[in-house]
Amino acid sequence: MKKSKKPASFNWTPYWLILPTLLYLAFFFAWPMFQALKLAIWEDNALLRLKDSVNSSRFTVSLAQGTLVDIIKDETVALSPEELAGAQAGIERWYLLEFTGDSGPLQAWAPESRIRLPENTEAIGALAPVLATVRSKIGSSDPLTSVYVSPDDNSEVISKLAARTEVRVVEGVGLEHWYLIHPKNTPNKQGWASANMLQIYNDQSARIDRGNQGQFTLKFIQKMFNDRFFRPALLTTLLLTLLIIPVQFVLAIIMALIIQSRIKGSGLFLYIFAIPLGVSELAVGILFFAIFTQNGLLNSSLESLGLIAKPITFLSADNKTGIIIAIWLAEIWRATSLVMVIVVSGLQAISDEILEAAEIFGAGLWQRVRFVILPLLKPSLQVALILRTILALQVFAVVVALSGGDVVSVLANESFRQYSDLRNYNVAAAYAGLILLISMVSAVIYLRTLRAHEEAGL
């Protein structure tokens, strides 16, 4: 029943109607997706960009974190209050002091470390005079504190103050050291870097400690490959997918045929078959844990029936097969309903005449299923297959509930572990990207092979 209301002129209405969905998905789906993939292959602050002079905004070269560099010269610049608010480590504060010297009032500069200020005096710039005292020097040959003509300890010393001298602070500045550096043995790649990006060893050499520019990297993907849980998780995920899907489809088709046979009570059967559709993955994990745990339903019933003498351990660290079987059954229990619903919708689209015709021509049940129903169901099955494969690659809570997430692990669980336990967002994103990649590849394979069959059949 799709009709265009105004076929003559261009109709903007549908676009307005889908706009909210598009915007929402762009902001909460496409953008995070992009960010995710970026997290996996992009290392923030991997490089340090060097400036061609301290106050310039042009950059000369970028050096990788960890590079050892030679220092050629250094320079000190005063930061504005805004710059200071944004700056992190490596800032030196100097204060302009007023005090009474031998020949009357004097003004001189002293570094932050030498002055005891009242608490919460962070201000920079001209201050309403604040009372402060000079700190005492411990373990130094000279007990007096030098104060300078400008905020630089190489400048001329105006006076020397004794410890606990009372002074008035009238101005403060934040200073940042900048260094002209180049990597060891490559003097042509030189530029300026601020002190808080560097780890200074001595006057001549330093190491680049932090960066301010991102870089493409395969480091996180490599880290994922080298993780000791990676191979088992990948193999288990693929194995589970291979084990779950065929059984699920056979069972779903049988369930759908039962619903479609319109026997008495098929409404009730439909409800029962559909129950797992609404049950959460975690609840199913707990449900199957209740069955397979050592004193659970299965052992209880086997023992009550006298089939076993003592409980069997199904879920233990050295019984991986048992855990995988339990996960397999749990997933079949949980997710077959979804396939069934899609298959039933597909079956409803097949006209009764075709099935009757097949029956009249003597086709048995199996023949009808094999030669009439399955070929006509192909589009539904294709969708169900893609959807189920992708969802099977994401099994998570069932696995954690049944194995604790250690003994048997899957990719989604590894992603969660990297995120939650190890705080390794980049590797977590690499795992997520891998799941995405496998999902996409399998979807493409399904679309290709099913289409190829179609063409071969024609």
Place this chain on the structure above:
Amino acid sequence: MTLDPESQQLQRRMKRRRALSRGLIYFIAIFISLWILVPLYFLGSMAFTDQASVRAYPKQVLPLIPFSLDTMSFFLKSHGILKGLLNSIIVAIITLVLSTLIAAPAGYAVSRYFFKGRDVFRLSILAVRAFPIVILAIPLAVVFISLGIFDSVYSLALMHTALTLPTTVLILSSVFASIPYELEEAAMVFGCTPVQAFRKVVFPLVLPGIAASAIFTFVMSWNEVFAASVLSLQNRTLPAQVFFALSQSSEAYQFAGGFFMMIPSLIFIFIIRNYLFNMWGQVSK
């Protein structure tokens, strides 16, 4: 009517074969039903008995063990459960409202209009539906942390809306498609504006379908555990709370929690069972 003995025999054999195959269908149907129901019944028994019966071995089911609210109330009184329940309900309701409000116009557009890019839109919605939640949750968490809205029920609801939106669009478009356009047209012939036609004719007819889709959205959000675990620390939803407590909790807690989480879906799937195919029909076409 008289038939020769040979065709009578044939008819009888046909009948017998019919009865036999019907018996077989019932047999399989009951077998599959038991496969689904027996575990549920066992877990339900564990949830509604006293804790001694939960610890006992071999375990038995109701009515062989005493009926009691002991286990369930133990679970509900455990740390963080009531708060988690409240959070779950808030998240699910926000998700339901947002998702339905945003998806309804899109569903209407897809079912009523031919427009350039319609198939691309539907395909991309389907693709989004199939994307791994895992991929979204982690970067969104990083983004939410940087925006300062991490660990809040509202940010989780935003995330859940993104997860349920595609399904809701597909379901609602098939709900709208089930209402013939002729009805709207007729209303407009009789003098309604398009908006009036929608409000007075289409809306009452699709209301049950929208309600069914909203219930399904609620259940999806209620059940979601991965994003909920990634995006919250203090303000956990019920599944996230149970998930984190799983390894250090008693069987009574686990079983009662597992069954408690299933209750809404047992009720809601019953309410919307007749809409299930309506909802999923569109997906496969």
